[in-house]
Amino acid sequence: MSISPQRLKALADRTDDRIDYSDIPELDDAFFETARLVQPSQKTQITMRLDAEVLDWFRAQGKGYQTRMNAVLKAYMLTHGKR
Template sequence: MRRKKPIGKPIFGSPVTDDPDDAPELLEEFFRTAEWRDGDKVIRPGRPPLGDQPKKSVTLRLDADVLESYRALGAGWQSQINADLRKVRKLKAAS
């Protein structure tokens, strides 16, 4: 009887011990292709899907001192510009 050729990279290595009932070593490929779950829900890696009103990318020219002051806030400085514009324009917070 001919042995089947493996498809793709192996995800299991050789058993850790000589005990045939012992689980084999898990290789890096196993973790890279694994499916993450929280109960019955599959968790997909990466950026979550956009909501009902996705943000739009724009090009905006700002004075150097304004840009420096926002960048000095650190991470999330673009979101702070968005929040400040909402406040000035008296817009409701995005849902």
């Protein structure tokens, strides 16, 4: 998803008192008692051979296509169990 420069400027110029937080629940002490820090996993750069139409399809989805490819592969891994 892309955001126009005009929209980014409008958001940057907005003061905190104009932000609607009504749909965000307050974080109470109970939340922090069970909260834990989760670090994103480290990525490893590889060389991989793909069918041209597979790569073209993902690239056509726009920026972040490699992240989406990783998400598809991770979902497959989780569905079929880590080995």
